[in-house]
Amino acid sequence: MRGNIPAATVARLPLYLRSLVEVAASQRTCSSEEIALLAGVNPAQVRKDLSYLDPPGVRGVGYKTAPLRDLLRRELGLTRNLRVAIAGAGNLGRALASYPGFADGGFEIVALLDTDEAKVGEMINSVVVSSMRDLERIIRDEGVDIGVIATSATAAQSVVDRFVSAGVQSILNFAPAVLKVDDRVHVRRVDLSTELQILAYHQSPTFE
Amino acid sequence: MRGNIPAATVARLPLYLRSLVEVAASQRTCSSEEIALLAGVNPAQVRKDLSYLDPPGVRGVGYKTAPLRDLLRRELGLTRNLRVAIAGAGNLGRALASYPGFADGGFEIVALLDTDEAKVGEMINSVVVSSMRDLERIIRDEGVDIGVIATSATAAQSVVDRFVSAGVQSILNFAPAVLKVDDRVHVRRVDLSTELQILAYHQSPTFE
DNA sequence: TAGATTGTTAATCGATTAACAATC
């Protein structure tokens, strides 16, 4: 049942989970149509996506809200309290370390690393900045599951190489760079300037 | 020629542009294979995508680097110096205001808004924080093209409604919420906790 | 039973890519 869920479906599961958390407060069951409305997708899409997970759905009634929410949490691995290290304690790294959505989702920021020794020892949202030199030791000692790259584009590749060598298999990359990694490593790219440029396209004078 | 470019193609243009800026320093021409390697996509994809733009390609030789770079800049609308307002001067809003990739891409942050009057007047990267109450006036006076939502999820919908009413047609949403807007408005969602949750999926014990 | 909604199939849609003719 696992491992063959399409990537596009996996990417929508967090959206469904958010919708269910919202609905769970007031309803014991909810329909694919309600979930779809909150998630901004097609109801058939919701049913198809959920069907991969053997969901607690009852024909003619809907999905049992709380059990479906819990199923999604389990499937996404959010019951495991994953440990996150952030490389780069610049403005972005600091903002990420303080981002409430991370802690809410069961993620724990266990390290914030920077090459600037002047920043080492500084406290940001109850995480102490460590030296980038200690990256390997920290990953091992802290049992880091996920690495976040909030460094410059030039530093990004070497940092990700060190993360991967030390055993980190999941990377969230905020640096404006395309990282080259082993096929087994999962990289997700969040590229702020790319996003703005895509919006800029729709602003072009010739458009519409 | 414009307006019928597939969304998936548009989303890759910034990646090609970045590759070309890199290559332009040392090469007068470059092949689809070189661009593909740097952008992390298939060479046929590159040729197909560029073919929508009537590119400066020469069979047997490659694309003329500088003209192609400039064409991409024009197509993306980066020659227009677009004006950006950021709603929310929390950690994320501040980090965005200071993000070098924005200024580099020809985007100008012209406003940073917050409901907290204590923050009003504060200076962040040469932008003064304004009161959220003045949103409509600022959008008009400053000629804002793109709105960035860096508020809480609860405030996001009302802020985007005000942006849209005031004439902003392009929105970059960092709030963990699905915004409901008119079809003509372009919204791009950057959801940090969703990205982490997708990575978490690949960390699940049952996976692989 | 009538009404509702899931689960699933099959059709549609769109995006990716292999292949190759055009041509520098």
Next chain:
DNA sequence: TAGATTGTTAATCGATTAACAATC
């Protein structure tokens, strides 16, 4: 001319969604 690489077609692949049988 031989070699290279674009531009484009057609095949493939995968994702979305309409439709409906199953069933509460």
